[in-house]
Amino acid sequence: MIATDEQTPLSNTSCDQAVAPIGVFDSGVGGLTVVAALQRMLPHERILYIGDTARVPYGGKSAETVTRYSREISDFLIAERAKLIVVACNTASALAVPTLAPSSSVPLLGVLQPGAVAAVKSTINKRIGVIGTKATIGSSAYEKAIRSLDSDVTVSSVACPLLVPLIEEGLFDDEVTGIVLRRYLEPMLAQGIDTLVLGCTHYPLLKRAIQNICGPGVTLVNSAENCALAVKDLLASQTEVDSINHNDHRLDIVLTDSSEGFLRVAVKSLNLTIDTLAFRQIGK
Numbered sequence: 540m541i542a543t544d545e546q547t548p549l550s551n552t553s554c555d556q557a558v559a560p561i562g563v564f565d566s567g568v569g570g571l572t573v574v575a576a577l578q579r580m581l582p583h584e585r586i587l588y589i590g591d592t593a594r595v596p597y598g599g600k601s602a603e604t605v606t607r608y609s610r611e612i613s614d615f616l617i618a619e620r621a622k623l624i625v626v627a628c629n630t631a632s633a634l635a636v637p638t639l640a641p642s643s644s645v646p647l648l649g650v651l652q653p654g655a656v657a658a659v660k661s662t663i664n665k666r667i668g669v670i671g672t673k674a675t676i677g678s679s680a681y682e683k684a685i686r687s688l689d690s691d692v693t694v695s696s697v698a699c700p701l702l703v704p705l706i707e708e709g710l711f712d713d714e715v716t717g718i719v720l721r722r723y724l725e726p727m728l729a730q731g732i733d734t735l736v737l738g739c740t741h742y743p744l745l746k747r748a749i750q751n752i753c754g755p756g757v758t759l760v761n762s763a764e765n766c767a768l769a770v771k772d773l774l775a776s777q778t779e780v781d782s783i784n785h786n787d788h789r790l791d792i793v794l795t796d797s798s799e800g801f802l803r804v805a806v807k808s809l810n811l812t813i814d815t816l817a818f819r820q821i822g823k
């Protein structure tokens with residue numbers, strides 16, 4: 540891994556859209572679950588990831604603040620010639636994408652709609668649970684997206700504000716995490732859900748612990764996997780921006796503040812190889 544300073548340009552100067560990076564961002568490590576899925580499905584693509592470690596967590600902030608952060612990061616990615624932007628954060632997908640996407644100069648793809656589509660496909664008894672940050676659950680964005688696809692579905696939603704800090708600390712299999720998860724999940728399980736949307740990109744890192752508590756009768760919907768599939772479809776439909784013939788596989792990461800936990804999760808838990816790591820101030 541190469542660490543770069545403030546002066547080093549992150550992108551090459553080529554204007555060729557096929558070799559331009561896919562821009563991805565989240566408040567912290569959560570969006571790396573989307574990066575891992577993107578690398579599995581699109582191994583020839585270059586990814587430029589922004590982890591807003593200076594301002595994590597987003598989940599308790601207002602729509603105005605999350606929209607401002609998301610706009611600042613999107614502008615940064617566009618200046619770095621990103622050919623499309625993946626908002627690898629459910630909170631920003633719920634609160635900012637509806638405002639930013641219509642005027643964006645490159646496609647801006649959130650994680651929420653692909654997760655809702657996958658949940659509706661998965662449920663048999665039409666009872667879906669959704670867990671997410673306070674802001675995501677408070678926006679009712681999943682509930683609206685799911686019910687616009689199938690109005691017969693009952694959606695139970697629970698905000699889980701303690702999970703992001705536990706994950707950022709790398710406490711995936713910890714006893715404390717287990718107690719917190721049971722507190723959040725048991726009331727929802729009592730309602731008989733057969734599908735649970737992991738409505739925060741941090742949560743796939745707790746997939747094993749969550750599945751153990753839910754049991755085999757509940758299908759977990761991972762917004763990271765479903766978003767990566769949506770990106771693959773979008774690129775396949777726009778051959779001029781698809782890097783399939785270029786093989787530019789690499790992962791460049793920019794953090795807005797130092798974070799030891801970030802690298803631990805990236806390297807040890809997700810097994811990602813980072814080509815360059817840089818620190819930048821984005822926004823005020």
Ligand code: DGL
Pocket residue numbers: 565566567569570595596597598599627628629630631672675703738739740741
């Ligand atoms: N990973 C994010 C999400 O999907 C953000 C969590 C946070 O920063 O609170 O919502």
